[in-house]
Amino acid sequence: MTANTVSTCDLRLDYGTTPVLKGIDIALPAGNTLALLGPSGCGKTTLLRLIAGLLAPSFGQVWIEEELVAGNGIFLPPEKRGLGMVFQDYALWPHLSVAGNVGFPLEMRKIGKAERDRRVIEALRRVELEHLANRSPGALSGGQQQRVAIARAIVAEPRIVLFDEPLSNLDRELRENMVGELASLIRQLGLTAIYVTHDQSEAFTLADQVAIMDHGLIAQLAAPEELIEAPASAKIAEFLRLGTVANMRRTATGWAFGSAQSDHALGPDAPFGHEAQVLISPHSLQACAPEQAVLTGAVKAVQFRDNAYLADIAVTEGADNLVLQIASNSRMRLGERIGLEIVSDCLRWFPAQAGQAP
Amino acid sequence: MTANTVSTCDLRLDYGTTPVLKGIDIALPAGNTLALLGPSGCGKTTLLRLIAGLLAPSFGQVWIEEELVAGNGIFLPPEKRGLGMVFQDYALWPHLSVAGNVGFPLEMRKIGKAERDRRVIEALRRVELEHLANRSPGALSGGQQQRVAIARAIVAEPRIVLFDEPLSNLDRELRENMVGELASLIRQLGLTAIYVTHDQSEAFTLADQVAIMDHGLIAQLAAPEELIEAPASAKIAEFLRLGTVANMRRTATGWAFGSAQSDHALGPDAPFGHEAQVLISPHSLQACAPEQAVLTGAVKAVQFRDNAYLADIAVTEGADNLVLQIASNSRMRLGERIGLEIVSDCLRWFPAQAGQAP
């Protein structure tokens, strides 16, 4: 079980002269799930297409079950790679019914009619669509189409499944059910999966490893906990919305926000005037009375998030319009002034850097 | 400003003999944003299409700016309704460049070339795509296509914009930026918007009113806070994932889970043996040592959510496999036994009912 089911080596792809993937290395052991996270247009779909055999790499190799399938002048066509895939745009065949779409991979595996029908219905039941088996996919809602695409990808129980944002158009309840379904399927069948998503909780729930992609490169590849506990850079921390990244300057005794002189937080030792970035996550902050606090701010916005309110606090100290987020069980009033206390051992420090957005 | 910009009255739509919308009443004052939430296939897109004039209602009326635009033998074609729309499937025109797609609504308004170019670039800048203006939409990633669709919907600054899951394929960072962009646009221009989404935080951030749709009907229409504080039914509470809905039975002194006899929670007075449902949200639970607790359970799963870990706790008491969620700043170990304490005044009680899934 240590053999890698899917791996790539220095995989590159150019569209014309524009490089889209600039050297991707992944190695996914059998039975593992890799989640791909990354900003829009960073090359996630392209990577999946390369693995599926829908594109040939400009450079580098792809191995599937220790067999070289692309690169070095070799190119194994998609049908020989034995994959399942959920396409980002679904790519349902308009001329086949829902059942026809879902049954196709089984037909290709020469599975008899009776068995096929049974498995099609089973797959449709997993995505809660068995009642629409005879519809044309054009007469389905967006979310229903997406679920047909999922059913089609898993119906033949391929060893490797590529999911390209498979749940993006589903409501949250269904999404959670589907995540559960997929997780149990992956576990039961020992599937290896690559899972592109924009939903971190989905990624962290399903994946054994998470790859953060950025501009055609993998910025960090780690287990979910590790990613949250130890993001490799401020950029990744920001991308994962783990909290606010603030620029700090070393004072004589501690660290101050921006150009402010008074201490705001404790941190690593460094020469006076040294700059660094710090990740301040909502749970490294505690609200307190504004009078006693070293840090104060006004409530700028309040959002409801999952199970608590998240308040954006515009910090008064320092000159760089810093906004921190704090979680709270009760809704704060807009404009309300509050004090903030930083729990210093929850902070993560990064060396200062120029660019911000990942 | 009390005039309703968009309203519908007993709006119904059947596909063939299947009713899809069964009587929708909404009334949206100018400058307001209505978020539509609802399970996949419940009719959200259909409602937008009716408002846009892409479908004629089977029954009922649609008013736009106090003018009857559909119903009673009247039907105003879409181009006369002056809307913008983000289609769920983007509906980009493959033969036009990105700029051509975005500029189309301006062309239809006979806006001169120079002005048009300026506004196209501005709209593209809002969605961070100005560098791709000359690409063909077929050569974009899914998320980039979606952003083109957004730019096209807002470029002409129509008074009313319909958004059909406009951010579903964007990464979280971009999504939050875009929500901010849209919110400021809506505020600045006084737009009236209907916003279909599966992301509650998006809905609650943007919307003045939220409508929960279910099977072609509006189950609840309320302001975001109200929806969270006072969901109209257990079904809605479950759909919104506000917590776990548990079946309770009245004991002599309080309420017990399922068929258990000992008290687990305080609640409204009722005859002995009476049944009810209760919503237990993560913040109505507190972890405590298992020895002293009336309620104990084992950690079944842990997810990372936004800013905290959410643990699923399989409750030991009661026979009905109850799973409660509890938020925690630290990751709990799977299988760990913990005690739970219920903060009774955070509970919401509903009369017992049969069906569960919304």
Add this chain to the structure above:
Amino acid sequence: DVTVYTAGPASLIEKLAAGFTEESGIKVEFFQATTGKVMARIESEAANPVVDVLISASWDTATDFTARGWLLPYTSPNAKNVPDFLKSETTVAQGVSALAIAWNPNSGTPAPKEWADLAKPEYKDLVNLPDPAQSGATFELVAALEAQSGWKLFEDLAANGAIVAGANAEALNPVLQGAKAAVFGAVDYISFNGKEKGESIEVIFPESGTVIAPRPAMILNWSKNQDEAKAFIDYMLSDAGQAIIAATNLMPSRTDIAANRPLINDLNILKIDSEAVYAGRADTLASFATIFGQ
């Protein structure tokens, strides 16, 4: 202006029109096609006809139009030298063609002299017949020969591999190229024209006789340009007009005009009883078709 509908060679009507316009200053608009197409057009236009002068390739149409009362009686002063059988109260022939055997001397077959020669083994599979259903003259030839000696000749031809091949020109082309040796009943002037151009083709009029196809010209009684129409008829029958007709290798209808080819008086013309023949047309065509396995 005068509008002429004509079956027959385009070059002929072009030259006649040009000559007439030059002489009289009257413009001629013409429509030229096969007899069938010309008639179909007149038939379709019947509600609002525009034709003044009609020149057909089949005398039969003239008879029929006269019977329908569509023709304007007119006898041209120039028609004096036209034999009686080529004119009537309403109609006068512009020129005459005859049917003949068109034979390719390069075909390696002996020169035929008689219709019956073409049923000989030397001509096995080498004879074309124009379709009597499509060519009025061929029909008359078939009817006349049948009246003379029954279907035997045609049965022999069919047994010898003779083939029915479309209208006149279609039947001739394979003979020119050598696929066939002879046409049984070719329209003479087309073959003469070919010969003039250097094609290897001989036109043979069998001694036993052949049929002629006079080309009747007539004025329609609905014509609004009757004087011009009459002038046109006069011109066609004038020396100049008849010379143009002779130059296309048709026989001029006036007996006093010379031509570079055998004339009516040189030919043995089979007598036919038009009325009876046309009355039995459908039967004749059906028997013919049966013989040739159509």
Add this chain to the structure above:
Amino acid sequence: MGAKSVQPVNPAVLLAAIGLVIVVVVPFALIVLQAIFPELGRGSLAAPFSRLAQTLGDAKLLRMTGNTMLLGLGVAALSALIAVPLAVMRSLFRVPGALVWDILMLVPFMIPPYIATLGWIMSLQPRGYLFQLFGFDLAPFLFSIWGIIFVMTLNTFPVVYFAVSRTIEAVGSRYADVARVFGASGWKAFLRITLPLSTPGLAASLLLVFAMAIEEYGTPAALGRRAGFDVLVTGIDLRVSDWPIDLPGAAILSLILVVLSFGAFLVQRWLITRRSYQTTNGKPQSFEKRELGRWKAPVVAVFALVVFLATCAPLLAILATALSRTLSGGLTWSNLGFGNFITIFSDSTGALRALSTSLGLGVTAALLTGLLGALSAYAVVKSKMRGRGVLDVLTILPNALPGIVVAVGLILAWNQPWLPITPYNTALILLLAYCCILLPQPVRYATAAFHQLGDNLEAAARVFGASPLTAFRRILLPLIFPSLLASMLLVFAVATRELVASILVAPVGMQTISTYIWRQFEQGSVGLGMAMAFITILITTLFPLVVLSLMGKRGSLL
């Protein structure tokens, strides 16, 4: 803004309806009336139905109908066999010289069928060119049903080629690629996905081919008679060319043809409305043609072979005849020369005038039928109007009408004395005839293309403020343009050489290329006619080439 009553009439639909009434309904109605009232030509409604029994009682009718069906199905089947593989290569792969092959495949349409057939006869008959060059002939094959099907297929298969290649190009390779991910081999993916998805184009073009084959006169007349193979059109032609003219009989027989093609139409309609073929949707996927790799040479060879048979062989026969001093002289050096060409160039006024008339008519007919075809197809496929089925039926009526019958219908319609103005006896009547005869081409092509378009593309345009006509012009028309352009080129090619209807309705004094050529044949000047045919084919081929290159990038869509 003034609200309108429910679902206001879409102006595109209205335009289509008006156009169809003028171009199709009027002549067709008169043909039906003519079938019923034998005396209609004389403006009398006497003796209705009197010819029906006699015409339908014809003993040969059943056999002729059977033969007609056989011919139509045979030609359609063989066309599909030849055209589909070529179309697939052309649309999914980068075939070297694709545009040149396309233009060359247009040439068969520019060769009048009777000339092409004559070319084949002169090539394959005993002592024909084949014999003169290689010492054998193929006469038994040529003068048989197989020969007829072969020759007619070579004249019609490009209809299928263009339609299917455009359809598959719109489908792209994406759907097949997806099938391959799910385990289908390349071949399986083609059979199960690409081919079914190209059904709209395939079915539509096969319908066109079927209709063209059953209404074509020249080839079955020239080749079929010897094989004892007569079809309905030869019967129809006999009735209009044999005195006494039997217009009602011809009309009745053509209605049988219409019924046959209507049957084919119903099958086609069932095929393309049974399922959805909307492959062009709002999430565009760019599609790049693949390289042929080591298949390049074989594929080019196949293209070359087909083009040689369909285009070069008849052209060479035409050229050989045009260069021959005499037919009987054969292909010897001494018999060859440019005499026929010199004759044409020395007295070129008539020819030039005919040429410009035909080119003008061809272009106008292509534009008009293109527009009307696109509008009607839109009305039928995309509008939700009630009665659009009727429009669809209207567009196929002229499909199987022989040109000569259309011509009769037009004369009957437009030569009524009470009409204040009439196109009759002007060039307009030719235009009407061409539009009526050729309208089915753009309609079928556009219908197929519309079936591939997702509904939301138009919906989006409307929402963003485009009126129905603007949405049609800016969004739908460009999206179906590749198909439409191909069909308009077909219309152009056919209209510039249409003979059968032209002969009958051409205004007095006006010649088209085809009537000009035909008159040369009539006089026995085969060589002269062939020379003229050759020249006009060259010119009509150059014309679209020039237009397409002027159109730049959009022209290369072809």
